[in-house]
Amino acid sequence: xxxxxxxxxxxxxxxxxxxxxxxxxxxxxxxxxxxxxxxxxxxxxxxxxxxxxxxxxxxxxxxxxxxxxxxxxxxxxxxxxxxxxxxxxxxxxxxxxxxxxxxxxxxxxxxxxxxxxxxxxxxxxxxxxxxxxxxxxxxxxxxxxxxxxxxxxxxxxxxxxxxxxxxxxxxxxxxxxxxxxxxxxxxxxxxxxxxxxxxxxxxxxxxxxxxxxxxxxxxxxxxxxxxxxxxxxxxxxxxxxxxxxxxxxxxxxxxxxxxxxxxxxxxx
Amino acid sequence: xxxxxxxxxxxxxxxxxxxxxxxxxxxxxxxxxxxxxxxxxxxxxxxxxxxxxxxxxxxxxxxxxxxxxxxxxxxxxxxxxxxxxxxxxxxxxxxxxxxxxxxxxxxxxxxxxxxxxxxxxxxxxxxxxxxxxxxxxxxxxxxxxxxxxxxxxxxxxxxxxxxxxxxxxxxxxxxxxxxxxxxxxxxxxxxxxxxxxxxxxxxxxxxxxxxxxxxxxxxxxxxxxxxxxxxxxxxxxxxxxxxxxxxxxxxxxxxxxxxxxxxxxxxxxxxxxxxxxxxxxxxxxxxxxxxxxxxxxxxxxxxxxxxx
Amino acid sequence: xxxxxxxxxxxxxxxxxxxxxxxxxxxxxxxxxxxxxxxxxxxxxxxxxxxxxxxxxxxxxxxxxxxxxxxxxxxxxxxxxxxxxxxxxxxxxxxxxxxxxxxxxxxxxxxxxxxxxxxxxxxxxxxxxxxxxxxxxxxxxxxxxxxxxxxxxxxxxxxxxxxxxxxxxxxxxxxxxxxxxxxxxxxxxxxxxxxxxxxxxxxxxxxxxxxxxxxxxxxxxxxxxxxxxxxxxxxxxxxxxxxxxxxxxxxxxxxxxxxxxxxxxxxxxxxxxxxxxxxxxxxxxxxxxxxxxxxxxxxxxxxxxxxxxxxxxxxxxxxxxxxxxxxxxxxxxxxxxxxxxxxxxxxxxxxxxxxxxxxxxxxxxxxxxxxxxxxxxxxxxxxxxxxxxxxxxxxxxxxxx
Numbered sequence: 001x002x003x004x005x006x007x008x009x010x011x012x013x014x015x016x017x018x019x020x021x022x023x024x025x026x027x028x029x030x031x032x033x034x035x036x037x038x039x040x041x042x043x044x045x046x047x048x049x050x051x052x053x054x055x056x057x058x059x060x061x062x063x064x065x066x067x068x069x070x071x072x073x074x075x076x077x078x079x080x081x082x083x084x085x086x087x088x089x090x091x092x093x094x095x096x097x098x099x100x101x102x103x104x105x106x107x108x109x110x111x112x113x114x115x116x117x118x119x120x121x122x123x124x125x126x127x128x129x130x131x132x133x134x135x136x137x138x139x140x141x142x143x144x145x146x147x148x149x150x151x152x153x154x155x156x157x158x159x160x161x162x163x164x165x166x167x168x169x170x171x172x173x174x175x176x177x178x179x180x181x182x183x184x185x186x187x188x189x190x191x192x193x194x195x196x197x198x199x200x201x202x203x204x205x206x207x208x209x210x211x212x213x214x215x216x217x218x219x220x221x222x223x224x225x226x227x228x229x230x231x232x233x234x235x236x237x238x239x240x241x242x243x244x245x246x247x248x249x250x251x252x253x254x255x256x257x258x259x260x261x262x263x264x265x266x267x268x
Numbered sequence: 269x270x271x272x273x274x275x276x277x278x279x280x281x282x283x284x285x286x287x288x289x290x291x292x293x294x295x296x297x298x299x300x301x302x303x304x305x306x307x308x309x310x311x312x313x314x315x316x317x318x319x320x321x322x323x324x325x326x327x328x329x330x331x332x333x334x335x336x337x338x339x340x341x342x343x344x345x346x347x348x349x350x351x352x353x354x355x356x357x358x359x360x361x362x363x364x365x366x367x368x369x370x371x372x373x374x375x376x377x378x379x380x381x382x383x384x385x386x387x388x389x390x391x392x393x394x395x396x397x398x399x400x401x402x403x404x405x406x407x408x409x410x411x412x413x414x415x416x417x418x419x420x421x422x423x424x425x426x427x428x429x430x431x432x433x434x435x436x437x438x439x440x441x442x443x444x445x446x447x448x449x450x451x452x453x454x455x456x457x458x459x460x461x462x463x464x465x466x467x468x469x470x471x472x473x474x475x476x477x478x479x480x481x482x483x484x485x486x487x488x489x490x491x492x493x494x495x496x497x498x499x500x501x502x503x504x505x506x507x508x509x510x511x512x513x514x515x516x517x518x519x520x521x522x523x524x525x526x527x528x529x530x531x532x533x534x535x536x537x538x539x540x541x542x543x544x545x546x547x548x549x550x551x552x553x554x555x556x557x558x559x560x561x562x563x564x565x566x567x568x569x570x571x572x573x574x575x576x
Numbered sequence: 577x578x579x580x581x582x583x584x585x586x587x588x589x590x591x592x593x594x595x596x597x598x599x600x601x602x603x604x605x606x607x608x609x610x611x612x613x614x615x616x617x618x619x620x621x622x623x624x625x626x627x628x629x630x631x632x633x634x635x636x637x638x639x640x641x642x643x644x645x646x647x648x649x650x651x652x653x654x655x656x657x658x659x660x661x662x663x664x665x666x667x668x669x670x671x672x673x674x675x676x677x678x679x680x681x682x683x684x685x686x687x688x689x690x691x692x693x694x695x696x697x698x699x700x701x702x703x704x705x706x707x708x709x710x711x712x713x714x715x716x717x718x719x720x721x722x723x724x725x726x727x728x729x730x731x732x733x734x735x736x737x738x739x740x741x742x743x744x745x746x747x748x749x750x751x752x753x754x755x756x757x758x759x760x761x762x763x764x765x766x767x768x769x770x771x772x773x774x775x776x777x778x779x780x781x782x783x784x785x786x787x788x789x790x791x792x793x794x795x796x797x798x799x800x801x802x803x804x805x806x807x808x809x810x811x812x813x814x815x816x817x818x819x820x821x822x823x824x825x826x827x828x829x830x831x832x833x834x835x836x837x838x839x840x841x842x843x844x845x846x847x848x849x850x851x852x853x854x855x856x857x858x859x860x861x862x863x864x865x866x867x868x869x870x871x872x873x874x875x876x877x878x879x880x881x882x883x884x885x886x887x888x889x890x891x892x893x894x895x896x897x898x899x900x901x902x903x904x905x906x907x908x909x910x911x912x913x914x915x916x917x918x919x920x921x922x923x924x925x926x927x928x929x930x931x932x933x934x935x936x937x938x939x940x941x942x943x944x945x946x947x948x949x950x951x952x953x954x955x956x957x958x959x960x961x962x963x964x965x966x967x968x969x970x971x972x973x974x975x976x977x
Contacts, residue, residue, distance in 0.1 A: 026893055027885070029877050029949070034869065039949030040881045071458045075877055078893055087461065095459035102453045105570055105674055106301065107509045116449050119460055124442060152507035154570070168456075178459075229935070230949060249936045252944050305679040306618055309686070313789070355863050356855050361618040361678070362800050366851065369793035373844035376715060376790075380836045395714065396693045489693060493686035500679045531694070535701075542701030544694045551690025558683055562673045570674040 020083055022047050022092075022176040022207040023068060028077030030060070030067045036075070037063050041232045045176075045209055050202050052212040052222040054242075056251050059229040061211040062098065062180050069095055069178065081176065091120055094174035096165050098181050104154045110164050111149040114139055117171030139170040142200075144193050159190030166194055177201060179210040183217075195221055218242055276407040278532065281399045284426050285490075285528050285550060288482035289520035291433040292494035294440055295475040297509075297516050300499045301451050306364055307346070307472055308495030311479045312488035313368040314338075314345040316394045317375025318480075324382055331424060335480050342476030345371055346469070397487025399528070399546040402426070425485040432481030439474045440513075443467065448509060486547045493551035494520055501558040504565035523554035578833040582826070590832040592726035597785050597828035597843070598821050599733030600778060605798035605820025606740045607774040609813045612799040613751035614768065618681055619666060620795045623772070624779045624788045625685035626662025627655035628692025631713050631783075635699055648725045648784065651713075652732075656780045662688050663772055716787030716840040725784060732781035740774060747771060748809050785828070786840035794820060797847040804858035823847035875900060876950055880924060882906070886913045887925035927953045930965050 018024055023045040030038040038060035045051055053061045066072045068079040070086055081089035094117070114136040115128060122128065140146050143163040148156065156164065162182055169177055177198070183191050198208050198221075209226075212218065218225060218238065225242045227233040227250040234246035292308070299305050315338040322337025323329060345367050352363040406412065406421030413419075440447070450457035450464040457464050479491045502515035527550030532543050562568055585591075611617050634654025639645040662684045669680035696710060749757040750767045758764050775795055782791045802816035827843030856863050882897040883906070892898050892911060901907035906917035913921055930953050935944040943956045953962060 027881055027897075029881060031873070031877070034873055036877065036949050039877075040884060066455070069459045071455050075874060076881060076894055076897065090459070090461045093459065095456060097453060097455040097459075101455055103301075106452045107503065107507050107512050108448075108452060109508060112509075113452070116452070116456070119445055119449055122445065124445060154507070230947060249932065252935050252938065252941055300679055303676055303678055305676075305682040306621075309621065309682050352855070355866075356800070356804065357861070358800055358803070359612075359615055359617070361615065362612055362796055365618050365621060365792055365796035366800055366848070369790050369796065369844050370848040373790055373793065373841035373848075376838060377841040377845065380838050380841075396690075489686055489690050492682060493690055496679055496682035496686060500675050500683055503675065504673060535698075540701065542697075544697040544701075548690040548693030548697065551686055552694055555683065555687025555690070558687070562669055562675075568673045 018044055018083075020047065021045055021080070022082055023178075023209065024080045024083075025064070025068055026078050028064065028067055028079065029075045030063050030072055030077075031075050032063075037230060038067065038074075038228070039230050041077070041228065043226055043232065043235065045207060046224060047207055048202065048205050049224045050198060050208045050210070050222045051224040051226055052210055052218050053226045053228060054212055054215070054218065054250070055228040055233070059250075061228060064228060065095075065178050065180055065209070065211060069093070092175040094169035094172040094177050096169045096177070096179040096182055099158060099161050099165065099184065104156075104161060106153065108153055109149070110140070110145065110151050110153060110156070111136055113153060113164050114167045114171050117168040120172070136167075136171055139167040140164075142170055142197055143167045157187070159186035162186050163190055163193060166197060170197070175206055177206060177208045177210075179208070181211050181213060184213060215247070272409045275409055275412055276404050278528070279407070280404040280423055280426055281402045281546065282525065282528050284402055284423070284429055284485045285399055285524035285546065286521050287426075287429045287433045288486050288490070289494045289498070289524040289550065289554075290517055291429060291436050291478040292475075292482050292491055293498040293516045293520035294436050294513065295471060295478055296495040296499040297502070297513055298447060298451060298471050299475060299495060300503060301509075302468070302471070304472070305496050305500075306361065307349075308475060308479065309492050310345055310349065310364045310368040311342045311472075311476050312483065312491040312495075314341040314371040314375075315480060315483045315488055315491075317341050317371045317378065319394070320375045320378045320382075324378065331428065331484065335428070335484060338480040338483065339473075339476055341371065342479065343473065346472050346476070394483075395487055396489055396545055396547045397483070397485060399486050399550075400532070400543065402485060429481045429485055432478050436474055436478050439470070443470065447471070486550070490547040490551050493554045494523070497551075497554035497558045498523065501554075501561035501565070504561040504568040507567050519554065519557050523550050523557060527551070527553040578830060580833075582829045589721055589723055589726045590828075592723075592730045593721060593785065593839075594825060594828040594832065596726065596730035596733040596781075597839070598825040599730070599737050600782055600785070601794060601798075601820040601822075601824025601843070602817045603733060603736040603740050603774070603820075604778045604782070604794035604824075605802070605816040605818070606744070606813050607736075607771065607778055608795035608797075608820070609799040609802065609809075609816040610747045610751050610771045611775055611795060612803070613809065613812075614771065616677075617796045617799075618678070618792075619663070619772065620775050620779065620792045622662055622666050622681040622685045622688075623659045623776050624783075624791045625692075626659040626688040627780060627783060627788050628658075628689055628713070629695055630654035630656065630658025630692075631710060632692050632695030632699060633658065635710060636695065636702070639702065648728050651710075652728070652780050652783065655713075655783060656776060658688065659776055659779065663776065712787070713783050714787050714789060715838065716783070716785050716790065717838075721784070729781060729784060732777070736774065736777045736781060739777070743770060743774070744813065748813065752809050786843055790840040790844050793844040793847060794824070797844070797851050798823065801847075801851040801854040804854040804861045819847065819850050823850060879904065879906075880950055883917075883921045883924040884928060886917060887921035929969060930962065933965050933968060 021044050023043065025041060025043040028038055028041045029036055037058070041064060053064065055061050063072060067074045079086055082092055111133070115132065118132055118135065122132065137146060137149060140149055143166050145160060145163050145167060148160060153161065153164065166182065182194055201208055212222070219242065222238060224237055226235045227241065227246055229250045233250040234241040296308060299307055318338035318341025319334040321341070322333045326333045348367045349363045352358055352366060353360055402423045402425050404422055406418040408418070446457065446462045446467055450462055450467050454464050475495065482491050482494070498516040498519035501519050502512045505515045506512050528546050530553065531546035531549035535542055535544055611620060631651050631654055634651050635645045638647060638650050665684045666677070666680045669675050669683065670677045699710065746757070746762050746767055749760065750762060750764060754764055778795060779791050782794060786794065798816040798819035799812065801819045802812045805815050806812050823846040824843050826846045828839055830842050831837045831839035854862070859865055878894070878897040878900050882892055882901045885892050886907065898907070898911065901917065902909060905914060906920055907913050931947055934940040934957070935947055946956050
């Protein structure tokens with residue numbers, strides 16, 4: 001074999017699609033117009049893990065999630081969910097979109113939004129019965145929003161809106177939770193509440209993948225990271241893959257050395 | 269007013285007005301929430317070219333081909349708007365304006381060019397209908413409502429708009445849940461595997477059918493007014509979608525009834541002896557209702573931040 | 577006949593109408609550009625429909641005052657006032673209630689129009705035949721126009737055009753960057769109103785020619801066509817004005833040349849034809865150009881991904897990628913690279929590795945920002961820089977087990 005072909009250090013040849021990974025992505029390329037925002041990305045999510053997708057602004061983090069869910073159409077590439085094509089395994093995924101992606105002036109109550117998580121269970125014409133409501137209320141209780149069940153969603157603060165979105169995902173009773181920046185613009189109490197819920201999910205053996213912005217909390221919140229900047233820059237456990245080197249590689253010059261030192265401190 | 273006078277002269281136009289208003293107001297709620305209120309405007313403008321083409325193709329003035337033509341034109345318009353929006357990267361408002369003016373212009377030109385003399389097919393009629401003329405001559409009083417002979421003489425527009433109203437209701441009943449989810453949060457709906465694009469198109473087609481059936485009876489302005497005004501006023505009354513739908517129906521019925529009554533009897537009260545356009549008056553009343561709601565309704569102010 | 581109409585030899589009135597329509601078309605195209613850039617194209621639809629009650633009320637008022645009721649300046653004044661009120665209603669509803677602008681536009685246009693129809697039926701009942709001219713405002717009617725009316729249109733078109741020319745600089749600034757415009761001391765709210773006022777002037781003057789339903793096309797279609805040809809606001813204004821002027825001139829002339837060719841629809845359809853040409857053929861934003869570009873781009877992505885996979889000995893999952901590689905002679909049917917394929921793959925991988933180094937190094941930050949997975953590194957860095965990177969990368973090495 002030509003030696004030069006494998007000269008690229010650090011690139012491990014990708015395994016074929018692993019049968020039991022909750023989410024396996026191969027060769028995913030997505031472009032808006034003529035510029036790929038995600039280029040030829042492979043990702044293998046480990047079952048039962050909490051994975052942070054990390055990268056600078058515009059690095060394709062949310063786009064990767066959306067492409068995996070079929071919300072945006074990739075130019076190339078495939079995604080498998082628990083070893084099955086997306087269509088067959090949708091019911092095992094719960095997706096929490098960015099808070100800013102919806103119209104919060106929509107005429108609906110908190111409880112109604114959580115009930116949307118039961119859409120699949122309810123089917124087209126199924127009536128909402130007592131036990132559906134109880135389930136929705138239980139999900140609201142898990143995020144500490146029971147008292148807000150009858151509020152109009154527009155009256156909530158940003159953090160409360162995010163918790164409602166999480167409660168809706170909980171109602172789906174999925175095995176894989178995909179979250180798009182759940183901590184963006186939320187208060188400290190909400191952040192704490194959300195991470196408690198996510199850690200609870202992990203302890204139940206569920207898998208959590210979250211687009212994440214705040215580098216200082218990566219080590220305490222997640223056990224695996226996926227670094228992306230158009231291409232995959234690193235993937236692995238926090239100790240292996242979340243290092244000054246991989247961060248430098250991902251963020252280019254955009255992270256000051258001091259910032260990275262701080263992260264090391266935070267890591268203890 | 270006695271039944272002998274009311275039933276043959278006013279019952280059917282009133283019913284047609286009410287049904288047309290409700291048939292349009294129902295999908296109008298979703299057009300409003302999906303920020304597509306002006307689709308109603310576009311649809312109603314392209315109905316004219318639709319019926320002109322249907323007339324030119326069949327050579328007769330008959331309800332069924334004209335309704336098909338109008339529905340076809342609505343679909344063509346929607347596809348054209350989407351194509352222009354996507355292919356040309358043009359903002360939706362401009363794409364809509366471009367599409368409906370072009371199709372309307374084509375309709376007017378075809379009408380002028382073709383020999384439609386002696387045929388009752390004129391632009392004014394298309395624009396503001398003729399609700400007052402949809403009378404039930406066979407009826408002689410309230411007893412006629414149960415008289416099969418008299419019932420067979422009902423204006424056909426009544427049956428058509430009734431079917432359209434039922435169709436709209438059935439669609440909303442069946443598609444309610446996915447419709448609400450995809451209107452509120454499209455990304456989430458897609459993650460559930462819902463066909464949000466298909467749902468969006470379905471809403472527009474159902475609106476088009478409602479518009480065509482209503483248009484046939486009442487002309488195109490009241491159609492636009494009914495798509496927008498009752499749902500908009502209803503939105504200001506409540507923060508719950510189910511309640512909003514209820515209010516929109518109430519406002520639609522109220523507009524139709526008051527509009528018809530004011531048009532027919534208002535001038536008499538003022539001492540004139542000519543009635544004025546009922547369709548126009550219905551639109552006017554719906555506007556007054558919206559103005560009152562905008563000034564006094566409990567939930568008239570925005571609460572959440574709009575979507576980015 | 578058509579030729580003499582186009583060259584303005586078809587009688588005094590027709591010539592005046594053609595000139596007026598052309599001037600108005602230019603003014604509409606220019607004004608419409610600013611509406612379009614401020615994303616308020618359909619506000620013009622509310623403005624135009626809201627003219628009808630004004631026309632009706634003006635007629636009634638003039639009759640009550642003992643006049644004829646059909647004096648064009650009077651009717652146009654009424655139209656202007658009522659559409660101004662309609663515009664204020666749209667603004668008020670958007671600002672003071674939770675309704676969005678599209679709902680406000682739809683509500684205003686349908687309600688004002690409905691009320692206008694009510695007034696028309698009132699006028700019909702005032703006396704037979706007197707309202708005859710008013711229906712002309714719905715669809716426009718240039719045939720049998722009086723000299724005075726033609727003069728009003730020609731002068732009105734010219735005045736609107738002059739106003740547009742005077743205001744074009746602040747409007748351009750506003751359309752390009754509202755915040756910068758505000759910083760330069762331009763009152764944004766007032767300038768927005770000025771744009772609306774110009775749109776209103778175009779609408780009102782054009783009423784008699786194209787009618788209130790189609791007049792919005794003169795404001796909407798030319799800027800959309802112009803958008804395809806240029807990215808610069810000032811050029812867009814010129815192209816849009818040109819499109820509007822040409823369409824109106826042809827429309828008015830064709831309409832004068834034969835019966836049963838109403839002016840409004842001809843202007844709109846000519847304008848639409850110009851749009852279709854622009855949509856298909858414009859060099860950068862046109863559909864043909866875009867399709868070709870996208871196909872090429874997709875090919876490049878798949879080829880590049882295929883080459884990288886070959887270089888790293890990874891399986892290729894996508895049939896299209898495989899087909900491309902085979903067709904370009906880079907791989908055999910069984911997925912094994914040909915000799916050329918190997919060389920190209922090695923080059924692709926080396927470039928990719930170089931890119932990784934470039935993106936890691938702060939010194940190359942501006943170059944790194946250009947990375948999109950496809951760009952050849954030679955187009956971004958000088959040979960010296962590439963050499964420097966290669967030095968850092970080290971030569972080919974054995975695979976460590």
